[in-house]
Amino acid sequence: MLIVLLAVVFAAVELLPGDAASASAERGESAADLAERRHLLGLDRPVWERFIDWMTALPTGDLGTSARGQKVTELLADPLPNTLVLALSAFVITVVLSLLLGCSAAARPGRLTDRAISHTTTAAFAVPEFVISAALLLVLSLWTGWLPAVTVTGDDGGPATWTMLIMPVIALVIPQTGWNTRVVRGALADQASAPHVEAAHLDGLPLHRILISHQLPGAVPAIATGIATSTGLLFGGAVVVETLFNYPGIGNVLAAAVTARDTPLIAGVVICAGAVISLVLLAADLIRHATLGVRA
Incomplete structure (x- = not known):
């Protein structure tokens, strides 16, 4: 379920107008400068390729790098x-x-x-x-x-x-x-x-x-x-x-990330929230089964 949710996140950000390069562009920047930034951020690659790379690094605890060059794990640490x-x-x-x-x-x-x-x-x-x-x-x-x-x-x-x-x-x-x-x-x-x-x-x-x-x-x-x-x-x-x-929570981080079209940071917030929700749902299932077992 989390994998499907993350795929939807990547696709949704891709469909939004603009991208991380244009969102962080300064006034007067040329098209060549934007193209170079897109290349550095990997935005010139297909979205499915970027998604697979992000998912491949996820099991190691690597949530990727934000559009501003900082590790997502560091940005979410506080x-x-x-x-x-x-x-x-x-x-x-x-x-x-x-x-x-x-x-x-x-x-x-x-x-x-x-x-x-x-x-x-x-x-x-x-x-x-x-x-x-x-x-x-x-x-x-x-x-x-x-x-x-x-x-x-x-x-x-x-x-x-x-x-x-x-x-x-x-x-x-x-x-x-x-x-x-x-x-x-x-x-x-x-x-x-x-x-x-x-x-x-x-x-x-x-x-x-x-x-x-x-x-x-x-x-x-x-x-x-x-x-x-x-x-x-x-x-x-x-x-x-x-x-x-x-x-100072992940809500503010998510709002800023959506504005900046920062896909790795948005995905990092989603995976953290999704993991917590999944754990709560698992705890509820365990309580339900334990209660039903006692009644049986």
């Missing part, structure tokens, strides 16, 4: 950990909130709490990250001055203070919590009609005990799969959020 911190923080908070809200809604289906959570989470998922980010900047930075509007990079290459993480994390958490709460609620609703759950109701067990001890274990495979599949949306949202908050 931004990637910053993005992982941002994404992991948002992921953990999303999982906790989704479980709490989903369980609260499923505890009394059809009641006021269930309807309120359902409508709120639907609205939260429908609002794009850039709208949430703009609202957060307006309220928490411009109006109140509680939080810094942009991220300042410290000596270690990360945010200078932890408070600079708050708004980017919130901007990612809100839509993801909206989606995953509905996943949790739906998975618990599917378990509500299971024979062992109905038997627990007939035995007169408390609702919270039935929910936690009987419905939730059976819903874990569906919840794990749903949360894992939303990881791609989380990384996609991180690109927008990092750009708006000037966060």
Whole structure:
């Protein structure tokens, strides 16, 4: 799947107007200068040839050289950990909130709490990250001055203070919590009609005990799969959020690379994000199989 995705990336950049040579051209450069730069960058070779060369070097950890002559691995050495911190923080908070809200809604289906959570989470998922980010900047930075509007990079290459993480994390958490709460609620609703759950109701067990001890274990495979599949949306949202908050992550690197038509750098970002998403999906599959094995 990653190989197909990377092939699409190479082809898509090739179809964009211009190339890395023209994007980095200075005013007054001649056609001969551009042709020489294209030759140095290998842009005069077929795209499939460049793709095969890049893929051949990938198993050794070589992500190629950017259009500006720097190793892609060096360019991603600082931004990637910053993005992982941002994404992991948002992921953990999303999982906790989704479980709490989903369980609260499923505890009394059809009641006021269930309807309120359902409508709120639907609205939260429908609002794009850039709208949430703009609202957060307006309220928490411009109006109140509680939080810094942009991220300042410290000596270690990360945010200078932890408070600079708050708004980017919130901007990612809100839509993801909206989606995953509905996943949790739906998975618990599917378990509500299971024979062992109905038997627990007939035995007169408390609702919270039935929910936690009987419905939730059976819903874990569906919840794990749903949360894992939303990881791609989380990384996609991180690109927008990092750009708006000037966060020093791979989102900013990707935006600059697309502008510069820097194919190796774009592919490097994609392979890093794709590897993380694949690992999360693998973990979800392992959890699902382990849970189903225990139930069997």
